[in-house]
Amino acid sequence: MEKQGDFWLLAVVLLAVVNISAAEDKAVYFKVGGELGLRPTFSGRITSILWKLKADLMAEWVEGVVPLVYYGRFKTRTTLNTTSGHLVLKDTTKDDEGLYTMEINNVVQNERFLAKAIEEVPAPTVELQPLICNADMESCELTCHLPTKEAEPITYSWKEGDGEWEQKKKDIEITKTETARVKTYSCKMTNPVSEKESKPKDNPFFQDDPVPNHGVVVGVLIALVVAFVVTVAGCGFWKKKEIKGWYIKKRGNNVSETDNGHIASSSGGASPTPEDVPLKGEA
Template identity: 55%
Template sequence: MEKQTVFGFLAVLLLTVSGFSSAEEITAYFKVDGELTLSPTFNDRITNILWKLKGDLVAEWIEKTVPLDYYGRFKDRTTLDIQSGSLVMKNLRMADEGEFTVEINNKVHPQRFIGKAIKEVPKPIVWPSPLSCHADLDSCALSCDIEGDGDTKEAEPITYEWLEEGGTWLEKGKNITITKTGSTGVKTYTCKMKNPVSERKSEPKDNPFYIPITPPSIELIIGISIPVIIAVALGVLAWFKREKIMSFMSKTPDENVSKTDNGNKASPYDGGESSEHVALSYTTGE
């Protein structure tokens, strides 16, 4: 057991020292007539490199010995970066499916790329379940699917995202559930299909549970605004008249009653001395 552990450690160490990453199989998806980029992980300087597809030579370069060359049906549609080792192929065909291998500095690279052709995703549609989903139900299911009897097998792998109007795209799976209590603020739902070579989204689907927010009426706005404006105006007036108001509030009740010239208090029901004097003068004049 101890020997196996040591052997495994040495194997990993050898891969690291040689500039290689650990063994790995990578699926590289492409669409017909599309483009494919294969990028092996390598940290050292490359002095020679050879790419193959299902054993057939694709591209080769050997420093100071063999100039960069492309073979057979791969000519004019393949580009090899001799600095990084990346291979780019264009105008891909179904015949380009299969295992890509690369040898760097006379060693087989542990990363293997499996080329696989897939189709673009079709335009999806949001299907409710039940089809007659309405506001009287407690919940409904929504499915991101396609119209007709077709399927999406040739476009796999597919991921699904959903958008609530006004929100952001979230990956939630092909089917979601909406409820009367949890979705009243969402007007529409939109779904999106994505795969490694394409993405398309559906048209928005109206939410039967949506309850629109009614804006306040003009009468209500005016009814609220006028008292507020009056209160603010009175507050501003009180601020500028604050000294007089404080002075008035600080006086005693007797000081707030107006006095006559001879110091006697004037009564609202008694004309006082001045009134009697006027009356006498009028009689004398007669």
């Protein structure tokens, strides 16, 4: 009998471990004084629901039995949708951080929410690394500087001049050869509760007419020379054929018979004049 009791105790412990391991904690963020929304993905019909923050009861409803009720410090700040199970908590404080759990239809759900209060991101600044970065150097780094760590998690985006925002890392590299046409750089920080942009930072490598890449210049010159040679050769071949045809035609016309039977040579004799040619009817 004692062994059977030990077996059931072990089974209960294992079941609890399985349930804990299957639980899915979703990270959610809110700013102090703002709003926290918790949206479970339960898709069935809800007949009862109970929300908790840690061990504190927040809201409860049982269809036809318990009307919707809010508990303790959540009474005036909480709204529960009994159809979807979504919960909204307003005027949040640091005390609202923690693990939110729920029971739907008398079943503890594996979907849980781990809430954390974070600050809004302040306006970032773009800083050069090294600080002495100048046009005489080959490359430098730009960093999107944040004066606080209380706004994490943060994503970073960068913009060249008036271009489009592109999500990148906090630090980016700029080089003299590749960024000479970019006048300014701007960065943007985004977290789950806010978004801020920096002021544009001048690019130390910017040039109105940047020095061309020598490799590119040499390649272009070679291409131009090749094109010129091919064009000249083609024209010479065409001209040669034209001159040869003209010469053959000229030789054929060097000796020709006129209408009065005389032979005229273009090399030695004179061409007949209009007076030498008999008119019709005078022959």
